[in-house]
Amino acid sequence: MSKRQSIRSRLLLWIGLPFCALAILALISSHLLLSHQINETFDDLLLNAAQRLERRIYTADGVLRINMHYFSVSTLGSRGEGKIFYRIKEANGNMIAGFSGLSDPPTASHEPVFYDVNYAGNELRAVALTFPFNRGSEPVNIEVIVAESKEARYTLTNDFMVTLTGLMVVTGLLAISIALLAIHLGLAPLNAVSQALRQRSPNDLQALDDDAPKEILPLIQSINHLMQRMKRSIESTQQLNADVSHQLRTPISEIRALTEIALKDTPQSPVHSSLQEIQRIAEHASHTVKQLLKYAKTRNELVDSSHLEKVDLVAICQEACAQTAPNIYKQGQELAFDLKQPIPHIIGDPITLRWLVTNLIDNASLHAGGSHAYQGTITVVLTADADQIVLTVSDEGSGVDEAQIAKLTERFFRHNKHSPGSGLGLAIVEQIATAHSAILTLSNRHQGGFEVSVTFPSTA
Template sequence: MPAIKSIKSRLLLWIGLPFTALACLALLSSYLLLTRQINETFDDMLLNAAQRLERRIYTVDGELRINMHYFSISTLGSRGEGKIFYRMREVGGGMIAGFQGLGDPPVDLSEPIFYDITYAGNELRAVALMFPFNRGRENVNIEVIVAESKEARYTLTNDFMVTLAGLTVVAGILAITIALLAIYHGLAPLNSVSQALRRRSPHDLQPLEDDVPKEVHPLILSINQLMLRIRRSIESTQQLNADVSHQLRTPISEIRALTEISLKTTQEPAIRANLIEIQRISEHASHTVQQLLKYAKTRSELVDETHFEAVDLVALCQDACAQTATSIYQKGQELSFDQPHAIPKVMGDPILLLWLVINLIENASLHAGGAESYQGPIDIALTTQQQQVMLTVSDQGTGVEEAQLGKLTERFFRHNPHAPGSGLGLAIVEQIATAHSALLSFSNRPQGGFAVTVAFPAMQPLALRYE
């Protein structure tokens, strides 16, 4: 799966790459322009220095001399960094002054010529020119070469480029900072939408507010349309559950009624045996259909938290005990509820929570005895612990093997095949607990038996529960 890049990284990439390319192009252009301008300036100064030498030449007894007392050569880059070399000689004659080994110009000197040479291990930029001079009655041509080492040019160019590069880096940092601020404020509406969605309950399908910039409006519209489709799908599923409940319960109830009537009107042993088996199967089918419908209705994505209310678990457990007491006592079992005082209320759906408690009681009644019918007590307790309300339903039966504890909430899993049931009771309990942000746990009691605990978040701090 390819790495997911954030919008911020994409924007920084598309801002940073062009800026970096432009900065590199600007530095290269600046380097070329500065190099040309500096070379032209140095060359002009070098030519001016060569032309000033003409005023230093004089004749003594027909020989050409140079006034060394007043002679000096200065260029823009002298600054103590460069080296100056010169040579003056009569064309077709001898040396007047300077360095004999300084290289000759590459072409004839009809006009001043600039060229690069190497002398005494130095890279030099030289200018060569020729001018006429009157030596008595004789006209002669004098060749002048002035050369300067290139260190000063390189130093000046480097100084300019270092300064320019530093300014470019500072400008780049400022540009990136401004871009980050602009991206942060530009993405603020998306962050607000993201936070609004994270704060929502998984079951809250109300439309998002569309007070957002026009660029984000299509996203909000798409999210709201998706929520509308999900809500309609949930409503359709709930309606289907109701239809299935009606369509299946009616024929199963008719089968049970006809079976009971038939049992009263016939005495044939074989027929009665078949009718009893039909009655057992229909009762099992009725229970399974009822559990399947409860399982479908308690799916967490179908539970609407907006209809939750404050539920008194004490009263709810009393109601569950009242509804199951008759069947419990008919089996020779006992049902006890340790009625506590000042238990905080919890937020939830009272009908679903009632189903949860009844399922836990019925599960203990059916499976606590293992292969034999259970004849012991079923205890219900409510306690408080660490800002939670703990509901515990326990028995004193055979317990559950440790290896099977993790499978108890799987659909249709039955750890006790000897007892009737659909294998959906604890799966329904788990879904109801999940929808109420409660934690479901199982344990075998040290003194024998099995306990199921559901930890609900308390509505108010436990320290204030007596107020």
């Protein structure tokens, strides 16, 4: 049995198999019982015919004769398919009437003897009856044999079995229908729990309602216990993020400040180059810590979708451009924001969406030039249609090797070893896009350069 087989299938299987076995057993038993009863009934009629035949024998001038004018044999053959054979003779072997080729009974008895016999290509059921008779003053024993073909018995048995089988099939279909209804109603609480879980936000870890049948109450309690553990784990992770933010960012900032002071105080000192290297490392560490914190905070399971709100993506892009513009211009680059049409609001978190845009702009600024410093334009574009809103950040740089595009969203992967960075920028962007049910697309531009598109579902 498949491990993935549904409970409904298992219930139907274990209800259907015993029912089919009982139905087959009932049909076999009914066939045996009906055959026995029908044979007994036909045997009684056959005996009655032999007894009536006995009463038609008389003597005339000392000779045994039979009054065939009044003789008839009744059968149950409804369509006249039965055949009747008879034989009347004296016990010493003298034939009186009938078919002499009919076989004698297997045993001689004064009681009626029933037996099966073949005659003229027919399967017959016969009865032999021996009785005393007076031929004038001479007593004799007369043997009467009446045999009937079995077609009528078989026909009647088959008719009964066909009717019984039809009734069982109808009863079986009704039973299966009732079983399906009962299974559906019985599994309704499980379906309700499943639907409630599917409709929940991934971040909704509130306990399920335990007002359920006692059979599934342990399952609900286990799910609630798991949710409670997940909630505590997420709260612990969030607390760890806050601790890391406090414990790492502050000392790194102090190192940077002290290094800047030392560089100003020792412009000609032999340790000046070492202090510059310390400053570079401290700045890289500060950037990496900030990115790690952003990466931790934007994990999909930590984003509470119940707190998302309608936000103006145009305003967010403008804020991100204003935040990154000073550094962009300092690098000798240009930053353009192209708004081609009115953009409807989307459902999202304004802080993480601003991180998404700033990361895309910073990523283009750092890596667009490849092994050389980029001196071109970074363009931010917003477009919309009836179904979606697309945010695109593109550059005019050297692009990315096609074989490496799929790896760009991996943590700590850096395709450009010549520029600083933590390798977390696009990984953060991907997590934020996933949390907002958006699709991230990375590609080289036909006219040169690289572009990243984030497609948000429209709420209009």
